[in-house]
Amino acid sequence: MFLSERHEAFRKEVREFAEHELPNLRIQEKEEENVFPKAAVELLIRQGLTGVPFPEKYGGAGKDTLSYCITVEEISRVWGSLGLTLAAHISLGSYPIYHFGTEEQKQKYLAPLARGEVLGSFGLTEPGAGSDASATKTVAEPGDGHYVLSGSKNFITTANYADTFVVTAVTDRTKGAKGISAFIVERNFPGFSIGKKEDKLGLRASDTATLVFDNCQVPEENLLGQEGQGFKIFMVTLDGGRISIGAMALGIAQASLDECLEYVRTHKLQDEQWVQEKIADMTARIQAARHLVYHSAWKKDAGEPFGKESAIAKYFASETATGSASSAISIMGLDGISKRYPAERFFRDAKLTEIGEGTSQIQKIVIARNLFKERGLL
Numbered sequence: 001m002f003l004s005e006r007h008e009a010f011r012k013e014v015r016e017f018a019e020h021e022l023p024n025l026r027i028q029e030k031e032e033e034n035v036f037p038k039a040a041v042e043l044l045i046r047q048g049l050t051g052v053p054f055p056e057k058y059g060g061a062g063k064d065t066l067s068y069c070i071t072v073e074e075i076s077r078v079w080g081s082l083g084l085t086l087a088a089h090i091s092l093g094s095y096p097i098y099h100f101g102t103e104e105q106k107q108k109y110l111a112p113l114a115r116g117e118v119l120g121s122f123g124l125t126e127p128g129a130g131s132d133a134s135a136t137k138t139v140a141e142p143g144d145g146h147y148v149l150s151g152s153k154n155f156i157t158t159a160n161y162a163d164t165f166v167v168t169a170v171t172d173r174t175k176g177a178k179g180i181s182a183f184i185v186e187r188n189f190p191g192f193s194i195g196k197k198e199d200k201l202g203l204r205a206s207d208t209a210t211l212v213f214d215n216c217q218v219p220e221e222n223l224l225g226q227e228g229q230g231f232k233i234f235m236v237t238l239d240g241g242r243i244s245i246g247a248m249a250l251g252i253a254q255a256s257l258d259e260c261l262e263y264v265r266t267h268k269l270q271d272e273q274w275v276q277e278k279i280a281d282m283t284a285r286i287q288a289a290r291h292l293v294y295h296s297a298w299k300k301d302a303g304e305p306f307g308k309e310s311a312i313a314k315y316f317a318s319e320t321a322t323g324s325a326s327s328a329i330s331i332m333g334l335d336g337i338s339k340r341y342p343a344e345r346f347f348r349d350a351k352l353t354e355i356g357e358g359t360s361q362i363q364k365i366v367i368a369r370n371l372f373k374e375r376g377l378l
């Protein structure tokens, strides 16, 4: 894939940072113990990576979506949980404020997020509203100068460590998806608390927990966009977020291939034809995934519609990550499933990329619907 010198130089910079700084932080231990990588997040902040795609006037680095993809890919290549923490902070916790927020909301919330002074999180999923987010049950009743939120959100990334949350709630039950609104909630708002922490298969060091709203008072100026715009806000947010989950999956897929190549070298498996066949398959799929992910980022940067492309990229890259991690284990045999090597971690982490921000089945629906619209069938 052709990248400009500027992008290549940026990749080199992020790769050097990830390869030199992160392995010192006892990745395997943190993953086993389900411990949030606070020290690693501090390093991301110091490296200026918490606001890569946002303008400098909002505390960001003023780079494009492709640079942001490269960042998430390279971080995830070394540590998937940190890649997810960064992607959720930027694409889910910050981007909706950048895209839909008022100037005041951007100054108050986006700038500290982009500078890394606080972390962001996004609450959409509920126990009965995962793939079908329009089934949201959390309600927001208008009060005197504020809304009162009641309900809960589950499986929310960085819930225990974020200060700023973008969440959805129903403001008009009679209007279906058009009755959903989005709000910016601060950690210390009365009636807001964090519930159960999840113990997950993979990406274990990333924090995942429930958000609880018990008559939580949210000032009316914290409505994001207009009342009833919440469904649109999360659809636009997820279109962009899928590019970053694609980039994250790409990083995990590449890590599996790199691990395999090192194993082939140390175990002298180069002449085994079945190994060559598996490595060739991984290489081809990873290369295709990289083109798809970068292409969706390029389309977003060019201001073109990119919803179909980001769904294709996320679908293909996440399934490539799972396939590559599985092939790595096949090549490595018992070493592949042993905790002495990271291949088993890549396998567990990869599977989650097929689920977060919409499962592969949901991506296929998004792809088909976009295509039908393009061809006038819908």
Ligand SMILES: Cc1cc2nc3c(=O)[nH]c(=O)nc-3n(C[C@H](O)[C@H](O)[C@H](O)COP(=O)(O)OP(=O)(O)OC[C@H]3O[C@@H](n4cnc5c(N)ncnc54)[C@H](O)[C@@H]3O)c2cc1C
Binding pocket: 088, 092, 121, 122, 123, 124, 125, 127, 129, 130, 131, 132, 154, 155, 156, 157, 158, 203, 208, 352, 353, 355, 356, 357, 358, 359, 360, 361, 362
């Ligand atoms: C690592 C990780 C981090 C996450 N972080 C966040 C976060 O920060 N914020 C947030 O709001 N959410 C988050 N989520 C939740 C995620 O968005 C949901 O898990 C996802 O949308 C799927 O919802 P569900 O798990 O409830 O599955 P369900 O909707 O219950 O689906 C179950 C199965 O049914 C299939 N299915 C459902 N509907 C259809 C259909 N119409 N056609 C075909 N198949 C269908 C699905 O593909 C799936 O296989 C995270 C998830 C993961 C894995």
